[in-house]
Every structure is written in C-alpha cells, then in structure tokens.
Amino acid sequence: MEHLHYRFTGGRKTRAAESRIVGVVASGNLEVLIEPAPLQGACTVDIDTAANGFGAVWEAVVADFFSRHPLADVRISINDNGATPAIVALRLDQAVEELAAAVPPEPRA
Amino acid sequence: MIRSYYEATARERIDAILDARSFRELMPPTERVVSPHLQALSLPVAFDDGVVVGRGAIEGREVLIAAQEGGFMGGAVGEVHGAKIVGVLQRAIREHLPVVLLVESGGVRLQEANAGLIAVSEVMRAILAARSAGVPVVAAIGGQYGCFGGMGIAVSCSNAIVMSEEGRLGLSGPEVIETAHGVEEFDSHDRALVWRTVGGKHRYLLGDCMTIVDDEMVEFRGALAASIEAAGPLTLETVEAEHAKLSRRLERFGDATDGEDVWRALGWADPAVVPLADTDVFLTQARLLRAA
Numbered sequence: 001m002e003h004l005h006y007r008f009t010g011g012r013k014t015r016a017a018e019s020r021i022v023g024v025v026a027s028g029n030l031e032v033l034i035e036p037a038p039l040q041g042a043c044t045v046d047i048d049t050a051a052n053g054f055g056a057v058w059e060a061v062v063a064d065f066f067s068r069h070p071l072a073d074v075r076i077s078i079n080d081n082g083a084t085p086a087i088v089a090l091r092l093d094q095a096v097e098e099l100a101a102a103v104p105p106e107p108r109a
Numbered sequence: 110m111i112r113s114y115y116e117a118t119a120r121e122r123i124d125a126i127l128d129a130r131s132f133r134e135l136m137p138p139t140e141r142v143v144s145p146h147l148q149a150l151s152l153p154v155a156f157d158d159g160v161v162v163g164r165g166a167i168e169g170r171e172v173l174i175a176a177q178e179g180g181f182m183g184g185a186v187g188e189v190h191g192a193k194i195v196g197v198l199q200r201a202i203r204e205h206l207p208v209v210l211l212v213e214s215g216g217v218r219l220q221e222a223n224a225g226l227i228a229v230s231e232v233m234r235a236i237l238a239a240r241s242a243g244v245p246v247v248a249a250i251g252g253q254y255g256c257f258g259g260m261g262i263a264v265s266c267s268n269a270i271v272m273s274e275e276g277r278l279g280l281s282g283p284e285v286i287e288t289a290h291g292v293e294e295f296d297s298h299d300r301a302l303v304w305r306t307v308g309g310k311h312r313y314l315l316g317d318c319m320t321i322v323d324d325e326m327v328e329f330r331g332a333l334a335a336s337i338e339a340a341g342p343l344t345l346e347t348v349e350a351e352h353a354k355l356s357r358r359l360e361r362f363g364d365a366t367d368g369e370d371v372w373r374a375l376g377w378a379d380p381a382v383v384p385l386a387d388t389d390v391f392l393t394q395a396r397l398l399r400a401a
Contacts, residue, residue, distance in 0.1 A: 001151045021138045024118055025155040026180035033138050033156055050153045077141075081153045 004047040004055055006062050011043050011070035020098040023091045030080040030088060034095040037075040049080035061085045065092045074099075114251040115275050115324045119161045119176035122211050125326035126249075126333065127165035127174065134163040135200075136193055144187045146221040155181045158189040162197045167209065168334045173201045176211035179254035185218035186260060191228025198235035202242045207337045210248040210267065215282060216258015229259030236266045237343070245340030249329050250276040250318070255307065257282040268343075269319035269336035271329060272309035274388060278317060279307040301384065305368030310383055314375060314395055315358065323388045375399075 019035035037044075045062050069092075076095065083091070110125060111117045117125065123132055136142055138156030147154045159181035164173050175194045177184040186194075194210070201208045217225040236246050248264040248271070250256045255277030256264055262280065264270055272278065281289070283297035283306075296302060305311055309321045319336050322328035341347065365371045372380035375398045383391065 001153070019137070019139050021120075021156065024178055024180035025153050025159075029180065031138075031155060035139055048153065077156070079153055079155055 002047075002049050002052045002055070004045075004049065004058050006045040006047075006059065008043045008045075008063075008066045008070070009041060009072075011041070011066070011072035011074075013041075013072045014074055014099060016099045016102045018099075018102040020095060020102055022094045022098055025079045025081045028082050028084070028087070030078055030083040030091055032091045032095040033077040034099050035075045035077075037073060039073050039075060041072045043071045043074045043076070045076045045078065047078040047080060049078075049082075051080070051082050057085055058088075061088050062092075065089060068093070069096045071096070110326075112326055113324050114249070114273060114326055114329050115253060117252075117326070118180065119159075119178035119211065119213070122326070122329075123161055123163075123165070123174060123176050126209070126211065126330045127167055127172075128169065132163055132165040132174075134161065135197070136162060142189055144189050144218075144221065146187060146218075146224060150220055152220065158187060158193065159184060160190045160193050162193045164206070167330065167337070170207070170334070170337065172207045172209050172337070173197045173204075174209045174211070177213045177260075179213035179252045182218060182220075183254050184212075184214035184252075184260075185216065186214060186225055186229050186232065187218040187221040188224040188228050190218070191225070191232050195228075195231045195235045198232075198239045198244075198246070201239050201244045201246075205242075205244060207245040207247070207340070208239060209333055209337075210246065210264065212248050212250055212256045212260055212264050213252035213254050214256055214258070214260035215254060216260055226259070229263065233259070233263045233266055236263055240266070240268060240343035243342060245337050247271070247333055247336040247340065249333055250278055250309075251322075251324060251329060252276070255279070255282070257285075265317070268340040270312075270317065271332040271336060272312055272318040272321050273324045273329075274304075274309040274321060274391075275324055276309045276312075276321075277303070277307040278309075278312050283307070302367070304384060308368075308384075310391060310395075311368045311371070313392075314372060314383075314399060315362075316354065316399060321388060321392065 143154035251273035286295040369380040
C-alpha cells in the first residue's frame with residue numbers, strides 16, 4: 001500500500017454542506033469520499049492505493065481534476081484497489097457531481 | 110434510478126428499497142471506522158468496511174437496515190463489518206423496529222481469521238436475540254455474489270428471505286465444494302448445475318425462502334415490506350416445526366443427486382422447464398407443489 005497526499009489552492013468554495021461517497025473498493029475500482037472541510041481555502045486529496053509506484057500518474061490525474069473542478073475547503077479521500085487513471089478521473093467527476101446535487105435529508109417527523 | 114437489484118451497489122439498493130430520502134446512515138464513511146486487520150496486512154480498506162447501516166422507512170414503516178457490498182471483498186464479514194450489523198440488530202431490540210438485511214456475502218473474511226469467525230457468530234446470535242425479542246428480521250438475496258458461508262447460516266436464522274432467481278444461497282459455495290471434494294463431486298463452472306443447487310427457484314421449492322421475485326428493486330421492496338408484516342414470533346414450537354420440516358426433507362429428497370431429482374419428486378412433470386420458466390409462471394405451479 002502507498003499513501004499519497006496532494007494539496008491545491010486557489011479554488012472556489014462549494015455550497016454543499018454534506019459529504020458524499022461514490023464507487024466501491026472492488027478490483028480495478030476505487031471509492032472517493034468527498035467532504036466539505038475547513039482547509040483555509042485548500043482542496044486536499046489523500047490516496048491509499050494498492051498499486052505502489054504510480055505517484056507520477058496520480059499527480060497528473062489529480063492535477064487535471066483540479067483544473068476542471070477548482071474546489072476550495074473540500075477534502076477528498078480515496079481508497080484504491082488498482083483503478084486505471086480513466087476510472088479515477090470519472091469517479092472524481094462523479095463525486096463532484098453528487099456533492100453539487102447533495103440535498104439535505106428532510107427533517108424527521 | 111437503477112432498477113436491477115442484481116446490478117446495484119449496496120448504497121443504490123438502500124436508496125431504492127427505502128422511501129425516498131428517508132435513509133439516515135449510522136457510522137457513515139466520514140467516521141472512517143476501517144478494518145484494522147486489512148491495514149495490518151497492507152490490503153485496501155473501505156471507509157464503511159463493506160456494509161452500509163442505518164435507519165429509514167419502507168412503505169412508511171420505520172426500519173433499521175444493513176446492506177452488504179459484494180464488490181468489496183465479496184461482501185465478506187470482518188470484525189468491523191460484523192459489529193456494524195450486530196449494532197443495528199441490538200438497536201432494533203432497544204427501539205423495537207424491524208430489521209431489513211440486504212445480504213451479499215461469501216461469508217467470513219478469511220484475512221481476519223478468528224475475529225471474522227466471531228463476528229459472523231455474533232451476527233447469528235444477534236438475529237436470534239432480535240427475533241426472540243419479537244423484532245422481525247427479514248433478508249433479501251439477489252446480488253451477483255450470492256449468500257454463502259456463515260452469512261448463509263445467519264440469514265437462515267431470520268424470519269423470512271426474499272430471493273430473486275439470480276440469487277444464490279448456500280453454506281459452502283460451489284468453488285469451495287469443488288476445491289475440497291473435487292470436480293467430480295461438484296463442477297463450479299457448470300452454471301446451470303450451480304443454480305439448480307443453490308439458486309432462487311430451488312431454494313423456493315425447498316421452502317428455504319419465503320418468495321422469489323423478479324430482479325427489480327420495486328419487487329424486492331414490496332416483498333420485504335410484506336414479509337415484515339407476516340413475521341411471526343420465535344418460539345420453541347416454531348423451532349421444532351422447522352426441525353421436523355428439515356427431517357421430512359431429508360427423508361424425501363436424501364437420495365437426490367441433482368435439483369432436477371428433487372423437482373421431479375415434488376411432482377414437476379418436466380423438471381427441465383423449471384429454470385426456463387418466468388417468475389410468475391414458475392410461482393403459480395411451484396405454490397401448488399410446495400403446499401402439497
């Protein structure tokens with residue numbers, strides 16, 4: 001297992017108040033947990049991956065993601081089980097989409 | 110919204126089975142209670158340890174729910190995973206709410222060894238404790254990983270099981286039988302044989318599941334709600350009746366070597382049509398034979 005950490009600044013704040021999780025840690029797949037967090041305007045990405053030695057590829061995929069979705073005060077956490085870069089990029093996009101659509105649950109009766 | 114139960118993830122199943130926006134997750138992924146055993150072995154973890162638990166409503170009735178994610182380690186039960194299911198069952202006893210288990214599991218997570226074995230036995234004990242406290246526990250099986258090993262025993266302790274034809278329920282899974290006893294005993298690559306032995310239709314004919322439904326979320330939802338309504342108490346009499354039923358099954362079908370033998374003995378004139386029949390056609394005929 002390898003742990004990778006990235007931090008980006010200069011993004012825009014999200015209005016979402018809730019976290020979302022997308023994907024499953026199945027073979028060749030990953031889960032992405034996306035949470036609003038007070039990070040002084042930063043967006044952080046923490047990755048735990050089963051495939052060691054792919055730091056350069058992760059950096060490229062994550063930097064490309066941030067250029068498409070410059071977020072601020074958002075923490076992204078990934079558990080990866082050998083997903084390909086294209087799958088990772090799609091899951092990250094899905095996470096942002098679901099975060100944007102996050103509707104708070106209705107109050108309890 | 111995804112319609113197929115078989116193809117859905119645990120979270121998609123919860124969203125489709127429960128009333129819209131009624132789900133409140135307990136121990137959500139943001140709490141990051143992951144498996145310490147997998148971390149020690151340097152294996153990937155999941156933030157929910159492969160099971161989603163919480164409360165919600167099904168057709169307006171409040172329930173507690175647990176859904177296993179087959180995609181993560183085949184839904185195998187580790188220490189955290191098992192404790193989450195046990196927690197839901199114990200909460201159900203305290204709050205007197207029915208429990209819905211969306212099961213998909215190969216059984217114990219072998220990487221967690223004794224902790225996993227204990228976790229599964231605790232799930233069984235919790236199901237029986239809930240039932241003896243008058244809390245209905247109903248289960249659904251219809252995912253691609255089926256329900257085997259310890260979880261096969263655990264769901265058999267529940268009030269009722271709802272299956273689809275695609276669902277599989279057993280103790281040792283087909284690959285395990287083949288590995289332990291050889292391909293002559295059981296060919297796990299023979300899919301027709303596998304479904305004749307552990308598939309939904311066979312389980313229904315033997316009386317192991319309450320009903321079978323088409324692979325549609327709405328069908329599972331309706332059948333689960335109905336089985337909560339129909340759930341009876343767990344008493345010495347119900348246990349003895351179950352034992353008597355199993356003895357009769359052994360007497361009647363003990364010599365059968367294939368599902369088809371059982372179906373023929375049940376009175377199905379042409380057992381070869383059973384796997385091909387649509388669910389409604391199958392159920393019409395099967396209800397008569399099962400009752401007889």
